[in-house]
Amino acid sequence: MTDLAHLTRRMEIDALYADYAHCLDNDALEEWPEFFTEDCRYRITSAENFEAGLPLGIVYATSQAMLVDRVMALRKANIYEPQRYRHLVGAIKPGAEEEGMLSVVANFIVVRTMQDGAMTIFAAGRYVDRLVRRGAGWKFAAKEVVLDSRQIDTLLAIPL
Amino acid sequence: MTDLAHLTRRMEIDALYADYAHCLDNDALEEWPEFFTEDCRYRITSAENFEAGLPLGIVYATSQAMLVDRVMALRKANIYEPQRYRHLVGAIKPGAEEEGMLSVVANFIVVRTMQDGAMTIFAAGRYVDRLVRRGAGWKFAAKEVVLDSRQIDTLLAIPL
Amino acid sequence: MTDLAHLTRRMEIDALYADYAHCLDNDALEEWPEFFTEDCRYRITSAENFEAGLPLGIVYATSQAMLVDRVMALRKANIYEPQRYRHLVGAIKPGAEEEGMLSVVANFIVVRTMQDGAMTIFAAGRYVDRLVRRGAGWKFAAKEVVLDSRQIDTLLAIPL
Amino acid sequence: MDTHALAWPMEGNSRVPYRVFSDPGIYRTELDRLFLGRTWQFLVLANELPDPGDYKTTFLGETPIVVARGEDGELHAMLNRCAHRGNLVCLKRQGHTDDGLTCVYHSWNYDLAGNLKSVAFRRGIAGKGGMPESFKLEDHGLRKLRTDHFAGLVFGTLSEDAPPLAEYIGNEIGGRLGRVMRAKPKILGTTSQILHNNWKLYVENVKDTYHATLLHTFFTTFRVSRLTAGGGVAVSESGGNHTSYTRGKTDTLGAAASDKLYANIQSMKDGVQLADPRLLDATEEFGDDITVQILSVFPNFVLQQIHNSVAVRLVLPKGPNETELQWIYLGFEDDDAAMTERRLLQSNLVGPAGYVSMEDGAVGNFVQRAIVGSEDECSVIEMGGFDHVSDNTRTTEASIRGFWHAYRPLMGY
Amino acid sequence: MDTHALAWPMEGNSRVPYRVFSDPGIYRTELDRLFLGRTWQFLVLANELPDPGDYKTTFLGETPIVVARGEDGELHAMLNRCAHRGNLVCLKRQGHTDDGLTCVYHSWNYDLAGNLKSVAFRRGIAGKGGMPESFKLEDHGLRKLRTDHFAGLVFGTLSEDAPPLAEYIGNEIGGRLGRVMRAKPKILGTTSQILHNNWKLYVENVKDTYHATLLHTFFTTFRVSRLTAGGGVAVSESGGNHTSYTRGKTDTLGAAASDKLYANIQSMKDGVQLADPRLLDATEEFGDDITVQILSVFPNFVLQQIHNSVAVRLVLPKGPNETELQWIYLGFEDDDAAMTERRLLQSNLVGPAGYVSMEDGAVGNFVQRAIVGSEDECSVIEMGGFDHVSDNTRTTEASIRGFWHAYRPLMGY
Amino acid sequence: MDTHALAWPMEGNSRVPYRVFSDPGIYRTELDRLFLGRTWQFLVLANELPDPGDYKTTFLGETPIVVARGEDGELHAMLNRCAHRGNLVCLKRQGHTDDGLTCVYHSWNYDLAGNLKSVAFRRGIAGKGGMPESFKLEDHGLRKLRTDHFAGLVFGTLSEDAPPLAEYIGNEIGGRLGRVMRAKPKILGTTSQILHNNWKLYVENVKDTYHATLLHTFFTTFRVSRLTAGGGVAVSESGGNHTSYTRGKTDTLGAAASDKLYANIQSMKDGVQLADPRLLDATEEFGDDITVQILSVFPNFVLQQIHNSVAVRLVLPKGPNETELQWIYLGFEDDDAAMTERRLLQSNLVGPAGYVSMEDGAVGNFVQRAIVGSEDECSVIEMGGFDHVSDNTRTTEASIRGFWHAYRPLMGY
Numbered sequence A, B, C: 001m002t003d004l005a006h007l008t009r010r011m012e013i014d015a016l017y018a019d020y021a022h023c024l025d026n027d028a029l030e031e032w033p034e035f036f037t038e039d040c041r042y043r044i045t046s047a048e049n050f051e052a053g054l055p056l057g058i059v060y061a062t063s064q065a066m067l068v069d070r071v072m073a074l075r076k077a078n079i080y081e082p083q084r085y086r087h088l089v090g091a092i093k094p095g096a097e098e099e100g101m102l103s104v105v106a107n108f109i110v111v112r113t114m115q116d117g118a119m120t121i122f123a124a125g126r127y128v129d130r131l132v133r134r135g136a137g138w139k140f141a142a143k144e145v146v147l148d149s150r151q152i153d154t155l156l157a158i159p160l
Numbered sequence D, E, F: 001m002d003t004h005a006l007a008w009p010m011e012g013n014s015r016v017p018y019r020v021f022s023d024p025g026i027y028r029t030e031l032d033r034l035f036l037g038r039t040w041q042f043l044v045l046a047n048e049l050p051d052p053g054d055y056k057t058t059f060l061g062e063t064p065i066v067v068a069r070g071e072d073g074e075l076h077a078m079l080n081r082c083a084h085r086g087n088l089v090c091l092k093r094q095g096h097t098d099d100g101l102t103c104v105y106h107s108w109n110y111d112l113a114g115n116l117k118s119v120a121f122r123r124g125i126a127g128k129g130g131m132p133e134s135f136k137l138e139d140h141g142l143r144k145l146r147t148d149h150f151a152g153l154v155f156g157t158l159s160e161d162a163p164p165l166a167e168y169i170g171n172e173i174g175g176r177l178g179r180v181m182r183a184k185p186k187i188l189g190t191t192s193q194i195l196h197n198n199w200k201l202y203v204e205n206v207k208d209t210y211h212a213t214l215l216h217t218f219f220t221t222f223r224v225s226r227l228t229a230g231g232g233v234a235v236s237e238s239g240g241n242h243t244s245y246t247r248g249k250t251d252t253l254g255a256a257a258s259d260k261l262y263a264n265i266q267s268m269k270d271g272v273q274l275a276d277p278r279l280l281d282a283t284e285e286f287g288d289d290i291t292v293q294i295l296s297v298f299p300n301f302v303l304q305q306i307h308n309s310v311a312v313r314l315v316l317p318k319g320p321n322e323t324e325l326q327w328i329y330l331g332f333e334d335d336d337a338a339m340t341e342r343r344l345l346q347s348n349l350v351g352p353a354g355y356v357s358m359e360d361g362a363v364g365n366f367v368q369r370a371i372v373g374s375e376d377e378c379s380v381i382e383m384g385g386f387d388h389v390s391d392n393t394r395t396t397e398a399s400i401r402g403f404w405h406a407y408r409p410l411m412g413y
């Protein structure tokens, strides 16, 4: 792979994570499932579960359709106070690309702001992802959101 | 635009935001107005005001000269306890470039540290900016600092 | 230096800081000294000491061997509660390259999570580094971790 | 400490024991006797909730309130606490409803005046469960506030025997209030500050005509306002309400003598000029030469006019050592684009980043930190003497003494 | 406020003064009389610590506890506080030791039953220092708890005179508990929520059969559960323990009538379908038609069965206004891969992000915020009448009244 | 709980009720009787503020203090609280002024000894306002502390009847203090730790000669210090001050026997070597063979010599459960570059990341967490017996008993 190809791929991946952050932070939840493949796996879990090899997910989805259902429930069924996230994603580290599947790890911190203005560090952790190329860009074939903390403040409504 | 040109522009923009952060975080306030054009607009507001279309700014400037005045007042007139910011800027996302004007959005988190050592998340939010090319680099023709929170802890002295 | 060379070097440096963050955040402490040269200098200090020109380090090492000793002590001698860091590093700014020595400054924020799940902003500040090329990549010939705060919460075990 | 009864110094209103700014027991008594007691507190602008079903939440002290525009076109204020098991009935800070107020917990539904209209499954299901016969909807409404209007501002109280609002404000202060609220207000934006100090330290600061030109050196440096300018302070009979006003274009001593005076007290910097003077390009809009007017109504309402910057400030207690200061920046319906731009530029003077207000966000905390261990010592409030009467000088702390004059009987001190 | 004695309303268990949810003095009394007193509290699963030397830490209220598997194969529970100068003996939340429990501060060593085995330098060095002759190892062990088992769950208490666990739980609730814990449990994972409300607001919520289908509109919208479905609630004689159960496949009114009923109370959305219905693809595993069963044991243990999602919940007080809710998600040793996957998918229903539980994480805080200033007002708990007996309806608050019936004598109200 | 009077156990200084480490009422009494009472507390190094106008802020307990070098060349210490309305007079932690101390709030100006020199607009403006005739500058200075010096260290107290500093420290401890402060100190740097525990838990830790080689396994592993080495502890007559000292190069038992002893108590790791031994490359600088000396002066001053690492530690209470531990690392004016480098390398041993001190930052919090619910239980302090006298062993808790001996009468226990 040429340096230029490497650099271009890197720019594409950085853009994917930037778009993902803006999607969630700007309440464009309806677009969120489109970052994933149809047969994707998505899980939010704690480092404690992750490292113990326990399969539980705080959110556990095995298809893009389940992500669509999650958004629909948030919009139509679930009740929670107005709140917003602010994602900072860093240390994005692509690994080896095998049969069109690229593994990527990254660090994130999410600050949550409630309607009254109170800000807290809601989540910190790492993404353990598998990306596949789709046309000009990339999609998540698998995304594990591994939270450093075993505790969730109040509730987790908006995805991470 | 070639891939290489794209990549180069991207590196320039990243550098602009990095320099901007170091300028504010290292108390080089006198250099801060130089990141802006002479007829720039600069506003700090809350997401609540921004989304309601309310024009108010916590800081509201319509020229580079007003930014110079802000710095002069901080140095010569206003009284506030020693404090420092630490900016982390991410998800920098350039949009379309139209008549030499490039729109860019980015996420930020600012940790404020007081002289006694107390650290807090002082601000989280997004930049909604318009950049113009000036020689080798870029300047802000317009910068909106959109804070997720409607609350400011104690006071806002140093710009964001 | 060509644009492409610039871009490639930049990607290498970003990768160095990303690998450094993952090393510390994923408890691969044994690999940590390998980010440094044999005769490296490493210091953690406060902005207060740094700006006053005081030489003290909270951690003060003048060789890679001392970093090896630090890790060994953490593993075999020192007692502290299970905890993990999450680094976000940004505004990475390479300076001039002189006789093979490249100076780089960067901002960082570290969130610390204790075993019960409590998260805090443990550290915020800047890296003031000197890098040298080693084979394909770079190593730290000198690293100053300059903390914005003069206070450390409880203790500092894992390096920054 | 918080069990220790407070003996007010015999000097009266010119001495304030620092304990009142930090004692948790005193704070709880304030919530009870002041904020839930015989005082009027600002709720909303009269035209802020135009349509039936519009509502907004706020606080009396720390107690959540909802204000709603009823089907009858009237504003109704009630505690934002469900009569069933105490859930917040309105979760959003501001909103609109087309079917009254419904509590999310068990779907009890109230009308916009707080009357209970329906109870989910009141009759049970298939003849089982449900509420007992003895349960009457009319016994379980939301607790209602009295509301009253003045100059486009809506106030509320839980007290049955508080005097009418106009009487509570008083004639002189009322006139000053009407002067600023000269037309239908238009909200330009809002912001809020978290102050790490007792709420009364901020209220003292607002009433403190003495500090402005000394602490806020921007005022003096750029001659926005000086104590040597004409002006004065008015205090209501109750003592609790005040107005200070400045005739900024005049100087009782003349610029040179004034400069000299301020030079001596070291809050003056020389040779400072604005690179872009549009910031201070004010215009006369109130039909008089008063350039700055600060007004307060006991215990926690503030109305500010600084040139063309008009704002309501609400001081909300959040604990013995914490306060939220809410700002509502106003224009008026007759503003043209130029006037709006003028107000926006002048808004740089006030708020959390205001050239002449940022210090007020910090100084209360400085006092809060300084008085630890000195709870039995007192502040000394003798500037301008010992009384709390109106006078045509601002070199006085009369309106602060007035505040304590109104505060003490309510608290039993 | 916190020194003010509480007079319980004469209405009894159908009225609860809001003060009990915020008063620091009442909270401290609860820690003492409830959590360190005559109640049984969940510690661990019986098969969670299989080997001698395995240990896990938990809490009785806010008091740290360690549970260890002894060399004798028995589980021992003790205060996690060194008898020397009070250090935490076990620093890790869970772990294994091969040489008993050693305090890091001065290396005092205890066996796995909490008996003090050795004291570093007890005899001094070279004839100097060391412990006095009067010091006896046997006088300085870790304080021990009583433990008891039921259906694979281990409970503990500091009380000598608490009844045996089975008696404390009661026959009916015990049977319901055994129904769910039908085989050796397997932990699928754990999580925890920090709730910004008093612990009892969450316990009321768990016992509240009335709220489920109203607050959690996902339940009704997707017909997972409705009050119109068959079911009921069982309350133990003590009042403190309960089970609610739903026969989800039945509807006492029929779907149409039920839809109409819910439409009226506005917690129903139309035309909503799951794009991927595997989420709700449940299977019958408990040998009856009960689709949802929620069970609690006084004061702070919860066992949930929602279709195939089984979880233990432990409610830990962390202050008057803060609570940790711990979740342990379970499968059983006979689960095949498909069953495990089913449980994992259904786990989306519960926990911090659960479709039918996320609201419970917030509503307690809504109440906590709403009652400020209303400490002397009361909640009204009359749904289903005034008693706390078992009945085949869930349109009742009987099990909540039962909680207060058990709470009051222990607290002396 | 915090209203409950404390009855000290009849065992005396060998038993400490855990309540004293968490009770808010006891904490407030400590601030009043200890920190604002009859004790001497470290303020600054005598040569830290060389020039008139130099000032630094610190605390007596939680009460803000400013220390300034006067025009007279003397150091003056005062409360950092303005006599007007209580603002912090000095906002910067450290600084220099050329025109005395001016409060930013209303520009009242004090000289460097805290005497009020001028009041802004004291005479009003144009004959209106200003201070009343009865107001006298001399009645409104900053409250002053007594200060006293010892071995280049400046201490202060608010007490009129505290004995002279040298007498308060005592001869033996004074000699040990002078031994370390052998020349004019040079600050190498400072740092600070926030400890989430009561201040006394850290003070006990400092005085605890028993824990060092057990908790800090680095000590033993690398043979930096062992209890088997020669040494001892000295306690002042008051009980409140102490020195422990180690002759690290000696071993009363011999290395082999010592290794065996430590092996048994499991704080020893084998075969551990430093890859870069320069860390421990110490040199003899105090004219004796004492390698480690820890010294404390009641209530909150610590002076440490660990080989060539010299530091002052100040223990500042920040609430019942929080403490700030400030470190000032010292060299001496006669240090050459090699000596400075040596001190910097050895500074790795101490401070927040110190190889032999990081555990001390955490262990107090471990105790704080462990004692919740055990407020009426007691720690057991019997190592070395029951008294608090000097002895040539460190296998004792005598100096901890001494601390409580000094603490109890001041608190009335």
Ligand code: FES
Pocket (backbone or CB within 6 Å): D082, D083, D084, D085, D086, D087, D103, D104, D105, D106, D107, D108
């Ligand atoms: S609490 Fe409002 S309906 Fe039950």
Ligand code: FES
Pocket (backbone or CB within 6 Å): E082, E083, E084, E085, E086, E087, E103, E104, E105, E106, E107, E108
């Ligand atoms: S506190 Fe446990 S051994 Fe000393």
Ligand code: FES
Pocket (backbone or CB within 6 Å): F082, F083, F084, F085, F086, F087, F103, F104, F105, F106, F107, F108
């Ligand atoms: S408070 Fe210091 S001058 Fe007024």
Ligand SMILES: [Fe+3]
Pocket (backbone or CB within 6 Å): D205, D211, D212, D215, D216, D356, D357, D360
């Ligand atoms: Fe002011």
Ligand SMILES: [Fe+3]
Pocket (backbone or CB within 6 Å): E205, E211, E212, E215, E216, E356, E357, E360
């Ligand atoms: Fe629920």
Ligand SMILES: [Fe+3]
Pocket (backbone or CB within 6 Å): F205, F211, F212, F215, F216, F356, F357, F360
């Ligand atoms: Fe120690």
